[in-house]
Every structure is written in structure tokens, then in C-alpha cells.
Amino acid sequence: MTTCRPSDVHRNILGVWNVSLPLAEKLAPPTLNKSRFLPRTWRTWKELVPREEEAVNPGEETVEALLGLVRSPHSPWALLEGSSAEDHFLRELAIQNPLVLKDTFFYSYFRSLRVVDKQVSLVDKGLLKFQKLEELVLSANQIKEIDVVNLPPTLKVLELYGNKISSLECLCTSPPPFLQHLGLGQNKLLGPLESLYVTADHWPNLISLDLSFNDLTDLQGMIASLSTLPHLRLLGLQGNPLALVPYYRGFTIDSLSGLCVLDDITVSPSEKHQFRGLSHSGDLLAREAQLVVTIGNVKGVLDTSILDPEPGPQGPFITYSYYVTYDFVEDEEGEGSDYGGVLAEIVRPSPSMEQLGEDIPEEVFEEAEDSLESGLSTQSGELEGSVASGGSGPLPRLTDSAEELAKLRPRMDPRLCPSPGTVLFSTIRKPWTDVIPCNYEMHHTLRDLVPLKAFLLAGTTVTIVEEKILSWPLVPPPVETVLPAKKGKGEKDKKGKKDKDKKGKDGKDKAGKGEKETAPKEQKASKKKELPKELRQDPPILRVLGSGFVALEPLLMGEPLVSEVCNFGVIRTLETDRLTFLRDAKKNKNKKAKREKKSAAPKYDSDYQPQPLTVEVQIQLNQYRSAEEALREIAL
Numbered sequence: 001m002t003t004c005r006p007s008d009v010h011r012n013i014l015g016v017w018n019v020s021l022p023l024a025e026k027l028a029p030p031t032l033n034k035s036r037f038l039p040r041t042w043r044t045w046k047e048l049v050p051r052e053e054e055a056v057n058p059g060e061e062t063v064e065a066l067l068g069l070v071r072s073p074h075s076p077w078a079l080l081e082g083s084s085a086e087d088h089f090l091r092e093l094a095i096q097n098p099l100v101l102k103d104t105f106f107y108s109y110f111r112s113l114r115v116v117d118k119q120v121s122l123v124d125k126g127l128l129k130f131q132k133l134e135e136l137v138l139s140a141n142q143i144k145e146i147d148v149v150n151l152p153p154t155l156k157v158l159e160l161y162g163n164k165i166s167s168l169e170c171l172c173t174s175p176p177p178f179l180q181h182l183g184l185g186q187n188k189l190l191g192p193l194e195s196l197y198v199t200a201d202h203w204p205n206l207i208s209l210d211l212s213f214n215d216l217t218d219l220q221g222m223i224a225s226l227s228t229l230p231h232l233r234l235l236g237l238q239g240n241p242l243a244l245v246p247y248y249r250g251f252t253i254d255s256l257s258g259l260c261v262l263d264d265i266t267v268s269p270s271e272k273h274q275f276r277g278l279s280h281s282g283d284l285l286a287r288e289a290q291l292v293v294t295i296g297n298v299k300g301v302l303d304t305s306i307l308d309p310e311p312g313p314q315g316p317f318i319t320y321s322y323y324v325t326y327d328f329v330e331d332e333e334g335e336g337s338d339y340g341g342v343l344a345e346i347v348r349p350s351p352s353m354e355q356l357g358e359d360i361p362e363e364v365f366e367e368a369e370d371s372l373e374s375g376l377s378t379q380s381g382e383l384e385g386s387v388a389s390g391g392s393g394p395l396p397r398l399t400d401s402a403e404e405l406a407k408l409r410p411r412m413d414p415r416l417c418p419s420p421g422t423v424l425f426s427t428i429r430k431p432w433t434d435v436i437p438c439n440y441e442m443h444h445t446l447r448d449l450v451p452l453k454a455f456l457l458a459g460t461t462v463t464i465v466e467e468k469i470l471s472w473p474l475v476p477p478p479v480e481t482v483l484p485a486k487k488g489k490g491e492k493d494k495k496g497k498k499d500k501d502k503k504g505k506d507g508k509d510k511a512g513k514g515e516k517e518t519a520p521k522e523q524k525a526s527k528k529k530e531l532p533k534e535l536r537q538d539p540p541i542l543r544v545l546g547s548g549f550v551a552l553e554p555l556l557m558g559e560p561l562v563s564e565v566c567n568f569g570v571i572r573t574l575e576t577d578r579l580t581f582l583r584d585a586k587k588n589k590n591k592k593a594k595r596e597k598k599s600a601a602p603k604y605d606s607d608y609q610p611q612p613l614t615v616e617v618q619i620q621l622n623q624y625r626s627a628e629e630a631l632r633e634i635a636l
Helices: 006-020 023-027 063-071 085-096 103-109 125-129 192-197 219-226 248-255 269-274 278-284 353-359 402-411 449-458 489-513 520-529 574-587 591-599 627-635
Strands: 112-114 135-137 157-159 181-183 208-210 234-236 289-299 317-329 387-389 422-426 435-446 460-473 535-537 541-550 561-567 614-621
Touching: 063 085, 192 219, 219 248, 219 278, 248 269, 248 278, 248 627, 278 627, 289 317, 317 435, 317 449, 460 614, 541 561, 541 614
Parallel strands: 112 135, 135 157, 157 181, 181 208, 208 234
Antiparallel strands: 289 435, 289 614, 317 422, 317 460, 387 435, 460 535, 460 541, 561 614
16 A cells, blocks of 8 residues: 655646646736726726816896796796796796895785684784785684784685684674675584674675574574675575574575575575565474484394294293384473383393304294283383374383482493483384384474584484393193092993993084084193283393494485485394294195295295395485475464
8 A cells, every 4th residue: 555645645736737727828928907897988087077067156147048947847947737827927026026026015916815724723913914815714723713903904705614713793893894705604603692793784795604504593583684784695504503493494585585595505486486475474483493203114133033942831931022213312492301211131142143053943933823912111201292103202111210220221232322412212112024114203393403403413323122021920830730549440440431421422412513522632732822811021131133323414414304224234144034934834824825935935045145134214304395384384
């Protein structure tokens, strides 16, 4: 074995490397490493450095050159798109004659000034610098009062919408004499004295006046003051409590003969003719609002009774009923407006319908044919002027004790409690059907119009309620026990013989009289269906099936009717609908009815969609359509 020294290894490796290197590289002379990033130019580095531009005197540029820069659309000094002709004029004026642009020139140049939603709370003397100002818009601010001394006397349009002005008195000390339009909508004007500040003594040239959406209540006094304005042509009063009375539009049109537009609606000649003469009966017209609430059909209610087992002889006997509630404003001026509230046990909402589908029994139990009468004691009170059609009133009151009420309040569903200042009304309780007709109509007459306006702005809540009552027999049915008696064989034979003779005799008598003996099975069935006459009822258990909000603000905007179908979603399932159909089919003993029922049976296939829970609601604000109709109501 031969050994190799390290020096030999290095020598061999170097030898291999020397042999592998190209000959040209070995013989090539050393050269400089040139960069690939140097610019390919014959100029030096100093020539590539940019030189500073010499400062140019602005006075050397001509006016024409500057105007060209301003007028060119590609210039950085060009005005934005949509700029007015005044903007272009001022820009060019600053170039042609810059010494003219002083503060006095700017203030005298303004004709319109708009300061909207800038949290302005005070109008100071600075406005007097605008010597030729004709339009001033200070809407959506925080102004409570205005010192008219600080308003330019040249004003023709003054808009103060959406502020916090509570009285017109602050504007009437020395108002602008040439004012033609005054906009004070969406403020806090309140009280009958406000009509004293809209006369010709304060606004002799007023053509347009907007006082909409305030809290003005005296229609007769307001119209009497407005009739002194000789040039008034446009008027806005909607959204005020005074506009809720049924004769509002007709009385206003007939009293102000020169009016052309009322609440953004043109006054037609036919409308003037229909209400002719109504202004002469202004003192006889009642200052009250009339509303009609109508509740129609309820659809998509789940029949919960299909999930209950058949009651035994000792109960409980379960009955279900359904009704609709809504809250409405309470008239504080009405006499005897005593309403009861809902005082009943409120249970938590049942589990979802998907979970119920798993617990549904396979067999469908027949319900008792005789419906149990609800012994729920009710105490009803009617609002003055309120008439119910369809038999309904306030909800039942179960107790008058304050202590019992306090105990029950924590257990009540908040959706069944009326909001402050309102009363809860309900329809008549109805049993379950596929379509539950409420046939409810309530006439509300209210004299306190300011709370009514606040209620219409807030809206009402409509709720569908299921009431479950468990009834128990007062005396449990006696249990018959037959004690076996030991008798001799002879006695048994005698008794059997007597029974046979008696049975044969009775059979002959019945056959002679044409009577038929009832079968034992039918007797058992009739006994099974008979319910105890005297029952004890537990407090009703209420469950909210659906609750939703109904907006009533359109009634303040001039709409006479709010009609809505409240949709609370689907609470029925395919399984519950099938069980309901089978239960109803079993109840029909007539074969023809059974066949018709089967032919009308719904098809439960993959495309089946349960009906959502809905209720039809209408709320109408009564408005007279002619002077004759208004006078007829006065006569009644």
C-alpha cells in the first residue's frame, strides 16, 4: 500500500487545474473591470448634473400669459369642473385688477349665503357686512333665537329649517321688510300664541311660508292670522298636530282664497268648489283627530294542539286561542279611559320548529269536539269616542292588586307591554284555522293632538299572541271498583237464567217499539268524549308568535292610509302541516267530505314551502272630502 503526501496531492490538483484552464486566459494581459451601468455618452459627470434655474421676476409675465394659464383646462391653475361663471370672473379679476379685491368688495358681491349643518348657534353682527345679501340659509344648525337686528335688511329669502327655535316672537321685533319666503320647518314652535306672529303687520310682502313639522295646534287661530297676508300663495303646515283634524285641508283652502299650493300639492279649482262655505263653520268643527285601525286575516299560524297528547279523565284539557295586539296613544283628555293590561303567565318561546319535528308523535290524536268556554274574567273600558266593530276592547285585567302586578311584571314578555303613553288593544280571541279572520275595526277619536303626533312619529308594534289555557275538573271522577262475591253454583245458574229472561224480554219490548240497542263500543266512545261540566282553569300561558314594527309617519306626511302586511317569517314545517291535515281528515266522518278533503290535500313534495306568519294591518286617518261631509258630521 502506497502513501501519498499532502504536498503531492496539492501538486496534482494544481496540475489538473492548470491543464483545464484555457490557454487564452493564461496569456491574456490584465484589463480594467468596466461597469455595465455607466451611461453611454461622451459627456462628463459634471455635465450630467442638472443646473439650478435662474429665478424669474413675476413682473416679467404678461397679463395675457397669466390669463392663458387660468383659462387652459390642462393648466394646474384651472378651475374645477362645474365652477360657476362667477368663479371664473373672480379668478380673472384677480389677475387683471388685483387691487379691487378687498373685503368690502367681497361682502358686496354676495347675493346668497348658505351655512348648513355647521353647528351655528349665534347670528352676530358680521352678517351686516353683506350689504346686498338676498338669500340666507342657516338650516340644520343649533339656533334657538335670532336677533333680527343682525339680519341684512335686503333679505328676501330666510331659511331656518331644522333648528331649535321655539317661538316666532324673536323674528318679529324688526323683521326684514322685503322678505318673501320664510322657512321654519322642523323646529319647536309650540302653542296657540304663535299665530299672533304671522300677520301682515310683521310680514307684509310674504309670498311663501313653511311652518311644517312643528307642534302647532290651533288651526282656526293660525288660519285667521294667515288670512291677513295679502300676497301669500304657498303654505306648508303638514306635520303639525293641527293638520291631523279631518277638515284641515278643506278649511284652509276655503279660508285662504289666494292660496295656490298647500303642502306641496297644487290647489285645484274643483277642490276650492268642493270645500266652498266650510270656513264659515270653523267654530263648530271639533278639534279632534279620527283614526280607524283595521286588522284583517292572520295566516301561517302553527296549530300547536297537534303536539299535545289526548287528555285523560282527570285532565288537563287544553284549549288554544289566537289574537293580535297593537299599542295606540292614550287620550289624556278622554273621560273614563280605563284600560286593563295583560296579566298572565308568559313562557319562553318554544324551541325551533326543527326540534319540534323530532318530538312529534307518530299517531295523531283526535281532539274533543266540544270547545271549552274560557272563564277568563275581563274588565273592559272604552276610550271616549272609541267604538269597536267586531267586538273588541282592551286586554283583560286579571287582578287589581299592585303587589300581584309587581310579581307578574318580571315574568311578562316585554313585547306584550305597551310603550309609555300608549294603551294595548287586542282583537277577539279566535280558535285556530288555516286563515284566522280577525274582522277587527276600532275607531279612535283623540283630542290631545301633540301626543298623537309623537306617537305617529314613533310608530306602533303589532304582535300575534297564542293563548294556552289548561282546565282541570273540579271534582275528580270516581273510580268504580267491583268487589268479587263468592256465590254458589245454584245461585249463579238462577241469576244467569233471570238475566237471560230479562234480556230476552227487554229485547222484545225494544223491538216492538222500534228502538235499537246501542252497541257497547258506541257507549264507551260517547263516555270517552264527554267532558266534565265544571272545570278549573289555570292562568293563561301566552306565547308571542311574531312581533313587528309598523311605521305611521306617512300619516303626518299627508298620506290618508297606511296599509301593510306584517311578515314574521315561517314558523310551520312540512311535518306539522302534514299532521294537521291528517287530523282534520279524521274529524270528517262523512265519506264525501273525506273524498273532497283528500282531493284538496296539498302535495307534500320537495317543492313545498310553508306559508309565512302574516297579519294584515291598516291605519287610516279620516279626512273630509267635501264641505257637505264635514257639515253632516257637525249635524250628527
